[in-house]
Amino acid sequence: MIVVLGSVNIDICLEVESLPRAGETIHARDRGYSGGGKGANQVLAAKRGGAEVAFFGAVGSDRHAEEALCDIVEAGIPISDIAVVQEETGSANIYVDRHGENCIVVVAGANGLVGADAVAAAVKRASDGFLVLQQEIPFATTHHALKRARASGTRTILNVSPFDKTSAELSRLADIVIANQHEWSQLSGGAETCAAMQEWSRRHRQTIVVTKGAGGVAVASPSEYFEVAAPTIQPIDTVGAVDTFCGYLAAELDRGGSLREATEIAVTAASIACLKAGAQASISVKHEVLNAREQHHAS
Numbered sequence: 001m002i003v004v005l006g007s008v009n010i011d012i013c014l015e016v017e018s019l020p021r022a023g024e025t026i027h028a029r030d031r032g033y034s035g036g037g038k039g040a041n042q043v044l045a046a047k048r049g050g051a052e053v054a055f056f057g058a059v060g061s062d063r064h065a066e067e068a069l070c071d072i073v074e075a076g077i078p079i080s081d082i083a084v085v086q087e088e089t090g091s092a093n094i095y096v097d098r099h100g101e102n103c104i105v106v107v108a109g110a111n112g113l114v115g116a117d118a119v120a121a122a123v124k125r126a127s128d129g130f131l132v133l134q135q136e137i138p139f140a141t142t143h144h145a146l147k148r149a150r151a152s153g154t155r156t157i158l159n160v161s162p163f164d165k166t167s168a169e170l171s172r173l174a175d176i177v178i179a180n181q182h183e184w185s186q187l188s189g190g191a192e193t194c195a196a197m198q199e200w201s202r203r204h205r206q207t208i209v210v211t212k213g214a215g216g217v218a219v220a221s222p223s224e225y226f227e228v229a230a231p232t233i234q235p236i237d238t239v240g241a242v243d244t245f246c247g248y249l250a251a252e253l254d255r256g257g258s259l260r261e262a263t264e265i266a267v268t269a270a271s272i273a274c275l276k277a278g279a280q281a282s283i284s285v286k287h288e289v290l291n292a293r294e295q296h297h298a299s
């Protein structure tokens, strides 16, 4: 079972020619609303990746809540552990340019009220699988969840995003840490070599996974180091690609796949996600990912 304790957002996606610079007013070609939030995206990816899942988070009682949870509900993920609180549903303003690059501004809203009361149940449910966390809910909640999981022997995956000054402290408590290149550089103080990853992994007795976009993924565990290349693609929209990677990696590990096999499948899922617009609409189901992986190997 994959249990995600994390955020739900309504994503307001603006298609622009170029990302706006300071002081600039620009026109968007189009605007779309869809479900998002790193927590919700990752649980959806784990579900589409074939895992049994549970999700703990919070939304407001405003008009955006239903839309934000639409894909979650459609996928059959129970929403009974999502609290309805006196705050607006979290939101993300997302700018996507003609190259598929993006920048995102998040308003925490209800996510800021995901409290420690959800932790005990989430950790218990994850006892035979993985508890998956990100950094869009309060630090205290994530910290408490990681500590409780460690004390009870529940395995954890932490995606240190959005990265902030608490990421280093949180990351030491997780079994698997997923960071992009920029986040890993901040975490490690700029040490980007494979030797530095291995040294970190042995010292903290945890697995470090660094996603590098088109450059693939590097993985260091206390016993191995390997890299997985990403298929060559022309990205349309990279929003949610790392979330797809995290959810798929968790699902594959939960299924009993090796770290290498899980990484390969997750890289393929994340690559396909860059070929479609939207964080959640771009997460493929498992048989599509496996077909794409076969094609990649055959070519």
Ligand code: RIB
Residues within 6 Å of the ligand: 007, 009, 010, 011, 035, 036, 037, 038, 041, 091, 092, 104, 106, 136, 239, 240, 241, 243, 279
């Ligand atoms: O990782 C992508 C996600 O980041 C978006 O769905 C947005 O809601 C922000 O949380």
